[in-house]
Amino acid sequence: MATSTQTQSPLLPYGVGRFGAGWGVVFLLFLVLLAVGLYGYSRQLIEGEGVTGLRDVGTMGGAPWGLYIAFELWFVGIGFGAMMLVAAARLAHIDLLKPLVRTMCVIALATLFIGGWSIIVDLGQPVRAVVNIIKYARPMSPFFGTFTIGLVAAFAATLVYLFLDGRRDAAILARRPSRWSWLHRLAASGYTDTEVEKHRRRRSSALLAGALLVVAIVAASTSGFVFGIQQGRPGWFGALQAPGFVVLAMLTGTAATVIVAASLRSGLGEKEALGSRVFTLLNTVMLVASLVYIYFIVVEIITSSYSSSLADQRVTDALLTGEYAWMFWLSAALFIVGAALSIFRATASRSSIWLVVVAAIAIIIGALLKRYLLVVPPLTTGRLLPYADGSYSPTWVEYAVVGGLISLGVLFFMIFMKLFPILGLNDREENV
């Protein structure tokens, strides 16, 4: 039990129901960012996407996909990774992660949610899109045909998992008098913590976790297929895209979990549930995933360096030595730094949490750059006909909108943690 939160209101754990000043300031800050994003998006809606830095490939020499899609991939990657961790925690009975399961579910929901919105904001006809996708979506099209279905499935699966997994905690909270007890009662939906229910819970959570894993891997792969099956775009076509997406998802999901967990640990003063051992575990996951991913990058670069196609060469050159080299090497450096810190942490005698957090931050930023590098350079430099080189630089609208989307996710998370305990309650907690 959190002791620090008991001074003012001894009733609800982890600050649920209490809106402190610190929380309020942060909330307001993100609300402002969201408002800026909304303003930017309103400009885009009214003027068209001419207000973004996006332009056509070919004669216009631009990139029709840019920051929005890069962030979309990054967001949903984190979401899929978090889903995988949730599934792993349940399937491998990793008790250390139990307090974090709900956090990871919320991370997944928030990132999938804003990932979906990133697609919407990228569209020229967003409202029409919603109607036409549910009416006409074609399974053959990886992006909206199958991927959106994957996204919906992932969101639905995580939501169901979060709901069922949280019923016990909700029931505990519902018994305490508070303004939110009705909500907790609703979330508990009649949970009584009987043996029968516990038994059902075990069976269904195992099956659900399995489904979560499958859905996460399939959906992450599909977003890789969006690019991997495109013969017409140098730098994209390849069998490694889908597995690369899965590994990077795992990696970024873990990194995001580390960062959020560290924030919760310091924000909620929750040293016990989020002890050093949790971070050690997450660090190990990160370490393995980052080494695998670095290996993937190396394989990818070696393969494309030997490509017979001049166009593929051009993209590789742009990445390794050209216009995007700084970003490519920065991202590579971030991955390597992340991996190195993880190794150091794994072998060090003292177990610092901040080391893990720094590694996670390096990796998650590296991953964002990598996503940008996947989307943009093949569009600006990957030309098969003799078009002149293209260029793309995002405008303030795009930064504002992306900032707004991140704010949306953070606000979603912040509201959730005031309505429900963000960490799982201890098993020793009284029975319902």
Next chain:
Amino acid sequence: MRIAITALVAVGGIVLALVSALLLAAPLGGAPFDESFSNPRLVYAPTLAVIGVALVFSAAIVYELMPRIGDD
């Protein structure tokens, strides 16, 4: 009974998702040579597929939340 209904919902969801994605939505495969490749065979088939997927997971809710019917 509970398991049967749960299985029914789950299998129903899978079948609905597969049938609507593979048979009712726009055709898969090959070089698209005419207009039929651009239209679902049943409008809103993708919605059905999404509903199917959602059904699969809601089977868990059915399983855990369904009121006791007397089998256990």
Next chain:
Amino acid sequence: MTRLGMVIDLEKCVGCRACMVACKVENNTPESAFWMYVFRLEDGEYPESRVSFLPRPCQHCDNAPCVKVCPVGARYTRDHGIVVTDWDRCIGCRYCEVACPYGVNYFNYKKPKELQYLNWENPDVEVHSQGEVPPYKNPVLAGKFGPEQRKVAGGGHTKGVMEKCTFCVHRVDSGLDPACVVNCPVGALIFGDLEDPESPASRAIADKPAYRLLEERDTRPKVRYIGAPVSSTAREIERPKVRN
């Protein structure tokens, strides 16, 4: 089965870009959208530099990557193999564009009317014309086409929607050749049914080697080229206004 295609004779093309303008006026396309584009290319070093031209309409592929990836079936292959965009259905995701190896897609990043040359609704223009000139109108472009009755001709110009060369579907459907073909001063563009050995297009490639752009990508275009293929080291010169 009729398969309409275009033959482009690079031995005749003089790179004048009249086809580009003819296309723009015919389809009333917005600024910097070149459904038909003519590369002016240069290769080699002085004094052995060589200049060449490469007209690039939509290739109307038999195995069109854009059609395959369209999430909502707005891009489709219609009768006679013409690849068109249903501008009434397109959601503006630009997946067709990133999938196309030829760069033929043009998205409406802005309100197209502000960028159109034949728009006469500009208030400044109305003041000057003193209301004498009727508004631009070409109902054919806005119409529905073929048995499928979908809006595919160059009349969409809707913000946030993808567009590209339609082989002038509105002309072809009434038995005319595309605007660029009709206008080419030197007869470098030839149009017709590739399945019919007597069509002008088939005759043009009957006794000359013809090739397609990026054959290795297996897109199987219905646009054939005659003449020396463009060198892989060719660089583009004299670009038109490319950004709006």
Next chain:
Amino acid sequence: MAASRFLFGPLTTLGAAEESDSGDHTGTVDEWVPTTCWIGKQDCGMLAHRIDGRVVKLEGHPSHPRNMGTLCPKGVGQITALYDPNRVMTPLIRTNGKGVKGEFRAAGWDEALSLVAEKMNAAREDDPRKLIWQKGRSKAKSFYDKAFVNASGATKLHHGAYCSDAGYRACEYTVGPHGVLHPDFRNTDYVLAWGWNITAGGGNKTCWLTWNQQLIEARARGVKVVVVDPRVRAAGAYADKWLPIKPGTDLALALALCNLVIGQDTLDRDYLRKYSNAGYLVQEDGKFLRIDDVEQVWDETTGGPMPHDADGVTPALEGEFTVGDQTVRPGFQVFKEHVAGYTAEWAAETCGLNADDIREVAADLGSKASIGSIRSFDGVDVPHRPVSIMTYHVSQQELGFQQVRAQVMLMMLLGAMGASGGTMVDWTWKVHKNYAGLDDIEITDTPNIYLNKSKFYPINSNNSSIVAQVMNDPEAFGVDYVPEVAILHMVNPLSSFLSEEDLVEAYKKFKFVAVIDPWISRTADMFADVILPAATLEKYEGPPSGTDQYTDAVALRVPIQEPLGQSRGDIQIYLDLCEAAGILFGEGGYLDEVNKALKLSDEYALPLDRKPTEREIFDNWSKDQGIDEGVSFFEREGVLVKGPVSATKRYGYAMDEPFGGAIHRLYGESLQGYQEEMKKLGVSENYWKHYTALPTWQKPIMDTSPAEYDLYLVSYKMIEFKQGRATQSPLLAELAPKQRLDINPETARARGLEDGDAVLVESQNAVTGFTRQLKTVVHITSSIRPDTVAMPHHYGEIARSPVTEGQGPTPNVLFFTGEGYTANTGDQSFHVKVRVEKA
């Protein structure tokens, strides 16, 4: 339904249903109106597609011989000239001072016309020479221009410096017809495209489009094309060989080719004897030997001098003879000796070329000329000399006149002038009045404002930049008046002529400037007192010739809608202006002059006491042409195809009197005469040094610029803007959005320049030491000599159009007018030495 209204309604994000009239064709009026192109120079036949009164597209007229259903980019794009919101729509009267950006108020036609008429008449009454009239390139037949000049007594200035006037003068003087050199495309086997971009430049008589059609046909036939140009660009794809000649050295190459052709003895002696003055005996003083005022030849049969026109003479071409106490040589012998020093090696050195390439051209010319062969056209035998030169704007350089003369002489040596497959000048071999006129100039002490027949430019092409210099200092040129009123009709001297500062000073001296134009040009912006809005495509104009040199046709510009705003057709404006000025009616009035200019027979002549409509004029003209239906024939059909041009018209040899009776002047006796007289009257050497009987290589003056001016600047035309009136069209400006400096990659590298970099270009006048600058951007291209940079024309012409904003300056800013930068015919040189540095 409500839901779909919500989902697809006219929300800004959706807009799917913006076209509410989708697919409903009922009730629209869909028409095709025949007319002719207005924007290019060859007046292609067009069909305007009109829906409910709004023109939506222009297409080529399928039966017009010149374009056969097609149009060039300008032809298609000129729809924006019709519906340009930046056109002048009402008469404008200036409200601020001149020489600065103009402020204008809208006025009625009556007010504007009476103001112009009053000023014009005041000037005419004072001194008719004080009224200047100037027009840009006349479209179609310029009968109404001529009628106005005659009726008003105005001094007509020339249309533009860009043209090829030095070449025109050289051809008129040397062989007679009015034009420069172009091939008999259908029959030629060899084209020397000289300083002329064969695929993007257009010809001197027709536009780009017809030439390209004929070139592509000829290429399919296997014609060999050699391009002689510092910059090859689009021609490169259609050239078998590129000779990247150093700017300003074309004369050296032409002379060397003459020398080589003589050396290899591939001469058409028959032609030289019969139709040229090659056999005329030249005395040691450079004058022809004349007996009883008749030029003499050395008759090989009789072995003595004979009048050149005596029956049965066989003039000797070579040798040295003694007649009386005179040693005389035939003109050809003089020429042969004159060019003997111009060897291939010398030319290679001078022109920056390879001697073997030059020898190869000469050898090709000699072998392909197939001297002695005959081809029959409909039973008419014509000498077949299938070698040709295409030359056009290249004549606009310091040595331009003599250089074109040398090119003509090269073709003369081969007998290819006017032969089947040979080199043509005009459509027919009609001899222009200048053939005699230029040979017989009496230099006057009191020249007019453009120094016609002056000691400075005895042969004179009428250059407005020189007019400006004269106006700024009339005494220096012996001119005793300064014009006061100018009527500028679609001309923009400030941009289309050179030496802008002189022009600005000069135009300030005009007390009144009236402009007839659809747009506000830079000249109008700074100097117009009144602007009369002219219509563009929506007017009657013509009749333009429709010939493509093989098929004859005539068409008419028919309005494709009512004139936009308050604009009026040009003819209407002249009718109205002459009425206001009181010079419309009666003998010698405008209508009378129109009758004369159109050569209307009495039956169809316009009555001199009633103002006709534009349509009436063309109705009378059509009927006079034997078209019973009158103008409605053209309103319905657009073009009257008359049929093939006969060989007897096309080929000089085949004419009833071969070459129209002109004796081609290999030896330019009178040119030397002018030099002597000019020296006597005391003008600087730069004026007289190019007046020589035979073209003589002299180093261009620009080459004496200091060494830091290490690059040659040349200018050129792009297909997008050829003939001007185009940069303000958004459709065309989109194709060529910005001024640029073409530069070789090696040259750019040496200066650290990359494509798109901003640069300063500074030119230097080697005579006066003046420098001029402009700023533009780099365009790297390997199709240009490393010692040469090039800029296209026509940017920076229209002042008041958002489309032209930021396009960049005209290269004319950098060129000079005057000694060393003007040909001996008063023609502008578009060559100058510059230095280029990163801005």
